[in-house]
Amino acid sequence: MRAEDGYFGEDIAADYDESAADMFRPEVVDPAVDVLAELAGAGRALELGIGTGRIALPLANRGVSVHGVEMSRAMAARLSAKPGSDAIDVTIGDFATTRVGGTFSVAYLVFNTINNLTTQDAQVDCFRNVAAQLRPGGCFVVEVGVPDLRRLPPGQNAVPFRISPTQWAFDTYDVATQAMSSHYVTIAGERATYWSVPFRYVWPAELDLMARLAGLRLRDRWEGWSRAPFTGESQQHVSIWEKPAD
Known part of the structure; x- marks a missing residue:
């Protein structure tokens, strides 16, 4: 495994889609793409940790311009081999600090990927990095589990x-x-x-504070992509923070 691939080298990338097959089912993917396409509107979308394109490809098929950041060249290679990938630009780098140019209507981290940043400092840096790349009124979306x-x-x-x-x-x-x-x-x-x-788990309130440090404010928090209310019994959440329009 190359050091730059982190923990997701060729040995993991080779069968990643099969090992995570439940997450590729339309009933899992479609609600997420619906929300992200709505937030993107006519603007661009930035996926952090784009992986093999589980969300990016169907989002691009909706006509949204998608740019991805991915540390693992092995995972990015799997994406580039798929139909429709020519519509997606991918930058290799650490999504806590990598900037790709231009501004975005929506940036997103799905499937617990925020936890791949294993220090609080890196997670804070990620929020600041995203905020710098969002247009005014743009949104940052995170899907992550509640620590069990x-x-x-x-x-x-x-x-x-x-x-x-x-x-x-x-x-x-x-x-x-x-x-x-x-x-x-x-x-x-x-x-x-x-x-x-390794991961670092993070609480909803902690994420809200990271967002505030980056100049973002909480807009919505749901139990999942279906927009069910978030409660004390929820095992995950989809949270949306907005960059003030002014």
Whole structure:
């Protein structure tokens, strides 16, 4: 794996779409694209962590001009091999700091990608970076899970989220630093492989403060792309912060 690919090198990119197949289903993708297309209007969209184009490709098919930022060349190569990718520009770089030129009507981070920034400073930098690239009245959209710490009994720091005959997957948490990691053990015949990736979980109120530091204000927060109300029982949220028009 090349260092510039981070934790998403060719070994992960090669079967990423298959391993995340549930997230590619139309009933998952279409509501997200509906919201983002509405926010983009006649303007441009910026996807941070564009990956293999799960959201960018259908959004571009709606006529929205999409520019992506992606650290992993292996993931970007998978996107560029897909039909319709010629309509999407991709810049290789760290989405916390990379600027691509011009302004955008909407910028977005989906599928917990904000957590790939493993320090609070990097997450704050990301908000400031986005704010600098939004046009007045533009919006920043983040889809991310609510930290599931209620499942941690005293003395435990691991929560399983997938158990099958061929794969075991679990998250570990450090509640003092908000560091977490996802761990995957995959079994093929008599051989087992292990992979882990670090994250930093973040609370909704913490994201709101990051937005305020960047000069953005909360416009909407829903439980998901269907715009259901966000409640204390919600396991994820879609939040939209707006850059003041003035």
